[in-house]
Amino acid sequence: QKEVEQDPGPLSVPEGAIVSLNCTYSNSAFQYFMWYRQYSRKGPELLMYTYSSGNKEDGRFTAQVDKSSKYISLFIRDSQPSDSATYLCAMSVGDSGNTPLVFGKGTRLSVIA
């Protein structure tokens, strides 16, 4: 079992839809959770950052972490064509060492106008 699993999609939705993107993980020591957005031919950029369980909202984006289920989600409200990109989840145990981020393979999202 891979440490981080993410459905690769592609996911195609109409403009204005609510999008739900998800990752599951196997390492219960993960405490820091991130979502990165990667446009075609570009590097990933940090979108959301959460620590431990709970929700975090930033504009049209909401990140949720459920540590008991080892499941994280990113919701996009009122999706726009400009949201079309690949979304990668990333997580870390955040210990005193320097364990690197573990990334999911990414979900490709297309928002159709």
Next chain:
Amino acid sequence: DSGVTQTPKHLITATGQRVTLRCSPRSGDLSVYWYQQSLDQGLQFLIQYYNGEERAKGNILERFSAQQFPDLHSELNLSSLELGDSALYFCASSVGSRSYNSPLHFGNGTRLTVT
């Protein structure tokens, strides 16, 4: 624009050859990370340098090596190239040494094609 500069953007070379990828981090960032991205493996961590010192090592092959120079730019050297090394290579930088609390800023990558 993330402020991280990677050169070259594209590289086409033959099996058995050696190439060097270059990365200039954002101004003020002391950490440089190298990642390999392929369709089947996703984004794989290779190695991290912090202020000139190797800080963490991931799934980096022995044929690959990297260094960070006093001006903080970094180079990733790939030798004895194989077809399977064809991928996107990303450099990322951050202010601190810990990737979980110091956001990574990625460059736009170098696309390596080995023929």
